Amino acid sequence: MEKFYLTTPIYYVNDVPHIGHAYTTILADVIKRYKQLRGLRVMFLTGTDEHGQKIERSAARQGLTPQQLADRMVAHFQKLWATLNIEYDAFIRTTDAVHVRGVQKIFSRVxxxxxxxxxxxxxxxxxxxENFIPDSVEETADGKRACPDCGRLTDNRVSETCYFFRLSAYGDRLLxxxxxxxxxxxxxxxxNEVVSFVKMGLRDLSVTRSTVKWGIPVPGDPQQTIYVWFDALSNYITAIDYLGEGERFHGLWPADLHIMAKDILKYHAVYWPAFLMAAxxxxxxxxxxxxxxxKDEKKMSKSSGNVLDPHILLRHFSPDAIRYFLMREASIGADGNxxxxxxxxxxxxxxxNDWANLVSRTTGMIEKYFAGEFSGAGLYTER
Ligand SMILES: [Zn+2]
Structure with missing residues (x-):
């Protein structure tokens, strides 16, 4: 039986799930069901990204350990997926032992x-x-630099020893x-966006942090932890037993489909393939x-307070109505409103009107012309 391995990104546990998480996950679930109907053996993976300084800090503010905070947030995600009838086959957490050891394995191999x-x-x-800002970014008069990823200005300077991934060597192979x-x-x-990004030239990427404690220790150098993206992206292989690298792993890898929102394209389409090539x-x-x-044609953000919580919709509408709306309203790739x-x-x-009407007419005819019983259904044919 042909396999189909699909994934959502693993969601960062610094926040409760919002409509964006729900959209990606419902989309994956719909594709899974379709592939299953076509007779494929499907493996659908989702999970949570739990390491990093943001989690460390937010846990400290709430008087929790990072692990306690992560456990609490994971429960929110899993409960929402159950309510929305998401039929994932595996749920990976970056704090799972099998993930931690798998990440150390790929790190050592590279x-x-x-x-x-x-x-x-x-x-x-x-x-x-959790990114170093390249020196090529111009400094403002008061010594700040804008983060190329989020645009925030920062004067936070660090100086540290860390490990770099030789990304610069992979430009031609990626192209x-x-x-x-x-x-x-x-x-x-x-x-096209990815191609032009790579054509602009790739710099080596720092893949460890000495300042972050809540992370996976570098094998042989426990003062350093592995960069959250190197850690997170590896979930796609650690969840299917990259550690053992046996039948299960080789039966599923490579993934057939990674699904994600546009803001994490670079990590998935440039860094991830380069890490895999290196390994x-x-x-x-x-x-x-x-x-x-x-939301009403405006970008949702915490600061504008217009983030849509799927739980509020679920109070008034069925999960199927929400699933239908999200799949129907936006064409994949474009923003949805x-x-x-x-x-x-x-x-x-x-x-x-349309669907319920169709069902009611159909069942009405079955009652009227077939005495409420319908047998001998055959496969659809052209004539
Ligand atoms: Zn930033």
């Missing part, structure tokens, strides 16, 4: 292979993204791979990039 080396970093650091696999990233516009592993077959959900009016009108027009 290091032995020569593409992770020890170096020095001095410069600006964005705590929010060759994209050229040979033009469908690797879909929609096409996102593939001597095959690359995922396809990455599907979707847009964001806007959520408005309460739009939601109600979809439910009334598509589900109540």
């Amino acid at each position: 290091m032995e292979q020569g593409d992770i080396y020890r170096g020095e970093y001095a410069g600006h650091y964005c705590i929010s993204c 060759k791979f994209y050229e040979e696999n033009p469908e690797f990233v879909t929609p096409r516009s996102r593939m 001597g592993l095959p690359l995922p077959r396809k990455e599907l990039i979707h847009g964001w959900w806007l 959520f408005s309460h009016e739009g939601f109600i009108s979809r439910v009334n027009t598509d589900l109540t």
